[in-house]
Amino acid sequence: MDEVALHAAFHLEPPGAVPLADHELHVWAVPLHGDAETFAASLSPGELQRLERFRFADHRRRFQIGHGALRAILGGYLGVDPADLEFVQGPRGKPYLAGAGPYFNLSHSGKLALIGVSRIEVGLDCEKVRHLESLAEIARKHFSPAEFAALERLDGEARQLAFYRCWTRKEAYIKALGEGLSMPLDTFEVSLGETPAVLQCHDGREFPQHWSLLDVSPGPEYVAAAALRAAAVAVRCFRFLMTG
Numbered sequence: 001m002d003e004v005a006l007h008a009a010f011h012l013e014p015p016g017a018v019p020l021a022d023h024e025l026h027v028w029a030v031p032l033h034g035d036a037e038t039f040a041a042s043l044s045p046g047e048l049q050r051l052e053r054f055r056f057a058d059h060r061r062r063f064q065i066g067h068g069a070l071r072a073i074l075g076g077y078l079g080v081d082p083a084d085l086e087f088v089q090g091p092r093g094k095p096y097l098a099g100a101g102p103y104f105n106l107s108h109s110g111k112l113a114l115i116g117v118s119r120i121e122v123g124l125d126c127e128k129v130r131h132l133e134s135l136a137e138i139a140r141k142h143f144s145p146a147e148f149a150a151l152e153r154l155d156g157e158a159r160q161l162a163f164y165r166c167w168t169r170k171e172a173y174i175k176a177l178g179e180g181l182s183m184p185l186d187t188f189e190v191s192l193g194e195t196p197a198v199l200q201c202h203d204g205r206e207f208p209q210h211w212s213l214l215d216v217s218p219g220p221e222y223v224a225a226a227a228l229r230a231a232a233v234a235v236r237c238f239r240f241l242m243t244g
């Protein structure tokens with residue numbers, strides 16, 4: 001079954017229906033099933049080239065739907081044809097709209113893409129929860145000593161949830177900064193509990209009180225976080241409505 005279970009807060013909405021207010025984050029859940037051809041005409045030559053590099057048809061289809069939906073959503077905010085949007089990249093590959101327009105960030109996992117859109121620079125990460133044999137090994141390698149110690153105090157499902165919370169929160173912060181893997185993961189610390197927070201920034205450039213870290217998990221099988229450099233952010237969640 002292709003259907004992705006989403007929380008009720010993610011209600012169906014066509015792109016462009018809800019304007020984006022300052023200090024809002026709109027989170028769009030995009031199920032990556034359905035007819036990818038709907039989006040074929042809106043992708044750029046560069047996106048079509050990337051599409052061709054996927055070996056598996058299913059990966060091609062997911063890319064086409066994810067990037068087609070991204071164009072449809074951003075086109076909705078700007079009131080322009082999705083095919084007319086142009087993107088540029090930051091120094092480490094983070095995509096931005098060329099010219100005026102909101103910030104956005106995309107993440108995909110399993111059969112879902114999650115897209116955050118805001119007038120504030122945003123990073124977002126979404127992971128489908130699955131059992132990981134090497135959970136402790138990954139955490140030891142990527143988490144800070146304090147984060148790893150907090151994880152080690154937990155067992156079973158609570159431990160798995162804390163792992164995914166830590167992972168997506170760290171990744172969302174890195175993605176907000178646009179740094180990718182160039183950024184050492186022990187230069188900052190996040191919470192592992194229910195309340196998301198940037199706890200420490202050790203680099204002398206960022207300060208925890210300047211950041212909002214938000215739980216934007218779209219459904220029971222997923223954990224997701226968004227990071228924005230702003231003291232307060234209001235979140236609204238939507239499920240992308242595919243129109244053909």
Ligand SMILES: CC(C)(COP(=O)(O)OP(=O)(O)OC[C@H]1O[C@@H](n2cnc3c(N)ncnc32)[C@H](O)[C@@H]1OP(=O)(O)O)[C@@H](O)C(=O)NCCC(=O)NCCS
Pocket residue numbers: 092093094095105106107108109123124125126142143166167170171174175176177178179180181185
């Ligand atoms: C590329 C990276 C930014 C995210 O990769 P990821 O988690 O594998 O993938 P996601 O699906 O969450 O995000 C990919 C999307 O982020 C966007 N992106 C690409 N480079 C980016 C950057 N430097 N900053 C922010 N966003 C970026 C793109 O839209 C990309 O989608 P596309 O490839 O379809 O164009 C990078 O941080 C990375 O490779 N991380 C690896 C994971 C890791 O070690 N995490 C440690 C956390 S504890």
